[in-house]
Amino acid sequence: MSKPKPTDIEKRISAVGSTVTQSSETLLEVSDLTTYFRSSRGLVRAVDGVSFKLDRGKTLGIVGESGSGKTVLARSIMGLLPRSGLERNGSILFEGTELIDFGPKEMRPYWGAQMSMIFQDPMTSLNPVMKIGNQISESIREHLDVSKQYAKELSEQLLVSVRIPEAARRLDEYPHQLSGGMRQRVCIAVALACGPKLLFADEPTTALDVTVQAQVLDLMATAQNERFMAMILITHDLGVVAGRTDEIVVMYAGRIVERADTKTLFSNMKMPYTEALLKSIPRVDQPSHLRLSTIPGRPPDLVNPPEGCKFAPRCAYAQDRCTQEEPPLREITPGHEYRCWFPVGTPEGAGALANNRAQGTTATGLVFQEPEVATTTRGEG
Ligand SMILES: Nc1ncnc2c1ncn2[C@@H]1O[C@H](COP(=O)(O)OP(=O)(O)OP(=O)(O)O)[C@@H](O)[C@H]1O
Ligand code: SF4
Ligand SMILES: [Mg+2]
Numbered sequence: 279m280s281k282p283k284p285t286d287i288e289k290r291i292s293a294v295g296s297t298v299t300q301s302s303e304t305l306l307e308v309s310d311l312t313t314y315f316r317s318s319r320g321l322v323r324a325v326d327g328v329s330f331k332l333d334r335g336k337t338l339g340i341v342g343e344s345g346s347g348k349t350v351l352a353r354s355i356m357g358l359l360p361r362s363g364l365e366r367n368g369s370i371l372f373e374g375t376e377l378i379d380f381g382p383k384e385m386r387p388y389w390g391a392q393m394s395m396i397f398q399d400p401m402t403s404l405n406p407v408m409k410i411g412n413q414i415s416e417s418i419r420e421h422l423d424v425s426k427q428y429a430k431e432l433s434e435q436l437l438v439s440v441r442i443p444e445a446a447r448r449l450d451e452y453p454h455q456l457s458g459g460m461r462q463r464v465c466i467a468v469a470l471a472c473g474p475k476l477l478f479a480d481e482p483t484t485a486l487d488v489t490v491q492a493q494v495l496d497l498m499a500t501a502q503n504e505r506f507m508a509m510i511l512i513t514h515d516l517g518v519v520a521g522r523t524d525e526i527v528v529m530y531a532g533r534i535v536e537r538a539d540t541k542t543l544f545s546n547m548k549m550p551y552t553e554a555l556l557k558s559i560p561r562v563d564q565p566s567h568l569r570l571s572t573i574p575g576r577p578p579d580l581v582n583p584p585e586g587c588k589f590a591p592r593c594a595y596a597q598d599r600c601t602q603e604e605p606p607l608r609e610i611t612p613g614h615e616y617r618c619w620f621p622v623g624t625p626e627g628a629g630a631l632a633n634n635r636a637q638g639t640t641a642t643g644l645v646f647q648e649p650e651v652a653t654t655t656r657g658e659g
Contacts, residue, residue, distance in 0.1 A: 311354060311355070312366065325347045325350050328351060330537065336508055338508075342529035346532065355370055357385040394469040395479075404468075407452070409452060410450075437449065440463040458490070465482075473507075477509045483518065528543075528549060528552050533607075535552070535616060548624070551592075558572060584601070587603075605617040631649070
């Protein structure tokens with residue numbers, strides 16, 4: 279059988295992502311997903327009952343501090359976690375197919391061609407001793423029945439599409455010969471090589487400086503629009519997802535604590551944790567002598583999390599009820615759900631703040647700090 283012409287290959291590649299029905303049908307539906315690791319200390323509840331849906335072509339932001347379970351969630355959905363010591367339950371429907379019981383053999387056809395991932399550190403996800411061109415074409419040839427030569431041509435086109443100058447020459451270079459921004463573009467090219475319908479981008483720009491960050495994020499958005507691809511953008515920085523996502527879920531201690539469309543999340547967030555995260559975004563208009571707020575305290579131990587609300591030890595609003603009963607994730611208005619007894623901007627929240635302000639401490643003994651003031655504490659320098 280003769281090999282298809284490059285133009286046919288191009289069509290096949292772009293077809294995988296772009297000619298799917300451009301409707302807003304659900305691509306991914308995750309229900310009550312738990313991902314635990316057995317350890318000598320007990321079960322590490324890294325992902326604990328997460329549910330969300332993602333439509334084709336849409337972007338979901340997953341935000342939370344370090345250790346909140348963002349990467350484990352993404353890897354769990356993709357089936358990319360080592361199976362020893364792993365306890366994974368719930369449901370992962372991808373185009374209606376249940377993936378939860380799939381092992382590496384069943385998942386292999388999905389990796390690259392259906393869903394792929396851009397990892398945080400481009401140096402660890404690229405093979406340092408393999409030429410860039412070979413890394414991209416290897417991925418293409420694994421999923422598409424094309425010759426070496428055609429895969430090479432396509433690799434060059436992919437490098438051009440992620441705006442790598444002198445793409446033909448770069449194919450013969452090794453990762454260490456490229457700058458951090460260029461390496462991350464190569465990772466994007468590898469991830470896009472087989473036209474996935476879903477792209478996970480796990481802190482794709484954390485290692486890059488601010489200008490390059492914006493360029494790389496813009497590039498991903500362009501690729502996404504061209505292919506009508508769904509994207510899950512993972513970050514600890516709410517500033518990265520502002521204006522780049524349709525919806526955001528906020529994670530804390532392996533759980534979703536707030537979910538809303540992006541505009542609502544920024545304008546009407548209800549979880550004190552989301553409020554605190556928002557206040558840790560660097561603002562362009564913020565004078566450099568103003569310190570950014572950091573959230574007091576540390577995230578909970580995932581083996582022995584506190585009773586009640588997991589955020590209570592760090593929350594300026596915390597009342598006795600928070601230490602006794604864990605708030606459920608409730609959808610209060612359509613599309614907006616959160617876990618909190620004393621939400622931001624409500625009479626209950628205002629009452630809780632007034633109570634703690636008067637006492638000088640919260641129900642968990644945290645010295646009361648006004649949430650508004652915490653953002654712009656004046657530094658001495
Ligand atoms: N293989 C493992 N065994 C035991 N615990 C693990 C394992 N992998 C991850 N964890 C734990 O699961 C929790 C969630 O980790 P995860 O990497 O998902 O956090 P994250 O939100 O991606 O953080 P970061 O922003 O630092 O990337 C952490 O407490 C981590 O230590
Ligand atoms: S007010 Fe209570 S329930 Fe709400 S986040 Fe704070 S500690 Fe949790
Ligand atoms: Mg991570």
